Amino acid sequence: MSNRKPINDVMKHLNKLEGYPTNVELKTLPKPLRYFGYFFISFFALAALIILMGVIIT
Template identity: 65%
Template sequence: MSDKKPINDAMDHMSKIEGYPTNVDLKKLPKPLRYFGYFMIGFFSFAILFILIAKLFT
């Protein structure tokens, strides 16, 4: 369990029931998943950059 104290009893109960990832090391993900993540981040970055440049010239 994390060292963080819950805000209230309901949040403590939800975190115990649902759980949530803590201290995730992204470098330990499988290679295909990691590469897919890199591709998506790169794609969206270039798409936003392209849209901004296109808006400047129109």
């Protein structure tokens, strides 16, 4: 449970029903999801680097 205090009773009830992720780490996920996360982060980092290099070169 996190240290966040709900704004009112409605938000407290909604949080109890739906919840929200806290302290999510890639190391604790199952392998397929972990590999997808690593691929996703790497893809966007490489894409940003390629775009940045393309802008600098032109």
